[in-house]
Amino acid sequence: MSMDRRQFIKIAGMSALFGLGGKGAFEFLRPGALEASEHGHGVEYVPEEPAEVAKRWGMTIDVQKCGEPGVVEKCIKACHSTHNIPDFGDSKNQVKWLWQDDYEHTFAGNENSYMDDRVKELPFLCLCNHCDEPPCVRVCPTKATFRRPDGVVAMDYHRCIGCRFCMAGCPYGSRSFNWFDPRNALNQKEYNLDFPTRMKGVVEKCNFCVERLAQDKLPACVEAAPEALAFGDLADPDSSVRQILRKRSSMRRKLELGTKPSVFYLV
Amino acid sequence: MYDAWKILVGLAIFLGLFTFAFWMNAGKAAPVPEPKIDTPEIKKMAVKQCVEDKEYMRTTHMQLVNVWRDQALRDGNREFINQKGEKYVISLQNTCLKCHSNKKEFCDACHNYTAIAPYCWDCHIVPPEEPKEEPREESKGNES
Numbered sequence: 001m002s003m004d005r006r007q008f009i010k011i012a013g014m015s016a017l018f019g020l021g022g023k024g025a026f027e028f029l030r031p032g033a034l035e036a037s038e039h040g041h042g043v044e045y046v047p048e049e050p051a052e053v054a055k056r057w058g059m060t061i062d063v064q065k066c067g068e069p070g071v072v073e074k075c076i077k078a079c080h081s082t083h084n085i086p087d088f089g090d091s092k093n094q095v096k097w098l099w100q101d102d103y104e105h106t107f108a109g110n111e112n113s114y115m116d117d118r119v120k121e122l123p124f125l126c127l128c129n130h131c132d133e134p135p136c137v138r139v140c141p142t143k144a145t146f147r148r149p150d151g152v153v154a155m156d157y158h159r160c161i162g163c164r165f166c167m168a169g170c171p172y173g174s175r176s177f178n179w180f181d182p183r184n185a186l187n188q189k190e191y192n193l194d195f196p197t198r199m200k201g202v203v204e205k206c207n208f209c210v211e212r213l214a215q216d217k218l219p220a221c222v223e224a225a226p227e228a229l230a231f232g233d234l235a236d237p238d239s240s241v242r243q244i245l246r247k248r249s250s251m252r253r254k255l256e257l258g259t260k261p262s263v264f265y266l267v
Numbered sequence: 268m269y270d271a272w273k274i275l276v277g278l279a280i281f282l283g284l285f286t287f288a289f290w291m292n293a294g295k296a297a298p299v300p301e302p303k304i305d306t307p308e309i310k311k312m313a314v315k316q317c318v319e320d321k322e323y324m325r326t327t328h329m330q331l332v333n334v335w336r337d338q339a340l341r342d343g344n345r346e347f348i349n350q351k352g353e354k355y356v357i358s359l360q361n362t363c364l365k366c367h368s369n370k371k372e373f374c375d376a377c378h379n380y381t382a383i384a385p386y387c388w389d390c391h392i393v394p395p396e397e398p399k400e401e402p403r404e405e406s407k408g409n410e411s
Contacts, residue, residue, distance in 0.1 A: 146341065148343055149343075154340070154341075156340050156341060158336060158340075191392050193392055193394055194360065194361055195360075196360060196391045196392060197390055197392060198390055199386075199389035199390050210343065214343065214345050
């Protein structure tokens with residue numbers, strides 16, 4: 001088949017018209033049908049307007065109280081049993097929501113040359129700092145991790161593709177990758193049936209117990225050790241955490257990075 | 268046409284093999300599933316009523332669940348108001364599965380029939396079913 005220039009331009013022109021005008025043609029022939037199939041599938045849901053006064057959840061950790069025997073352990077146990085966190089038994093595959101570390105590593109860069117033995121030995125509870133400027137959220141390519149208006153940096157495991165950019169982005173090591181199916185390292189009889197597990201290939205971290213906050217409960221670790229941990233609204237000057245912070249001097253981890261953490265260590 | 272019978276025989280064999288799956292399974296259609304709703308929780312209900320009416324749930328539950336997940340997780344809005352204005356807590360594990368505690372006979376019945384495998388259960392925990400069915404399929408990969 002031969003084609004002259006005139007024919008070619010005609011065909012190319014018509015193709016371009018239909019190609020580019022695809023959506024327009026749809027709208028012309030079946031108004032609204034395309035939109036409907038793209039959004040919601042007929043299930044109506046309009047997100048609510050964000051509350052006018054955004055809360056800002058924050059936590060204080062009393063380091064001295066954490067040094068008392070059993071306090072750190074019971075916090076970690078409460079967290080892990082609430083959120084079905086697997087224990088693979090080695091640090092390489094460890095899944096960390098709430099864990100303990102020493103001063104030197106928690107406040108890397110701030111250590112004195114001649115530290116007193118007491119602080120040197122103290123256990124520090126570490127968790128996701130739920131930063132105001134979370135680097136993990138900035139690097140996530142799928143928006144699987146996002147910052148809620150109340151300051152909680154949350155994870156949407158449905159969207160996580162396991163690229164681990166967020167793990168590279170987080171300066172606190174608060175994120176862990178599921179190299180294996182977490183259910184292999186969980187006791188089925190000890191599942192907390194109110195909370196899901198995760199699956200192989202997603203990154204997970206502390207969620208500030210958003211599922212408990214939704215029910216007006218405190219986070220599991222705070223509930224387990226109210227003497228050492230406090231939780232509240234940093235935006236409210238009269239909240240429990242703000243009152244504590246007014247009286248006690250506190251530290252935050254790696255402030256120099258500008259992430260603005262919301263976990264305060266009371267010294 | 269040269270070698271007509273060879274071609275015809277070849278064609279017949281080809282068509283036979285090509286349609287093997289159809290005539291092999293002819294007349295053996297899998298029975299249409301009947302998802303069971305005879306769980307203790309549903310038996311207790313005076314009016315057997317899901318979050319929306321039956322026909323809506325049958326055709327649209329997948330979209331509804333999809334919307335629920337974004338609404339609860341991303342917007343932090345865990346309250347669902349159905350077309351009648353009744354309120355429900357959005358939760359697959361705690362709302363759906365509380366009544367439909369028989370995943371095998373309810374969810375799986377249709378999902379297997381239509382050969383789809385939703386990945387809900389990779390993370391969401393199926394509550395233990397009646398004690399009679401103690402060895403659940405999930406336990407196969409569970410060493411500890």
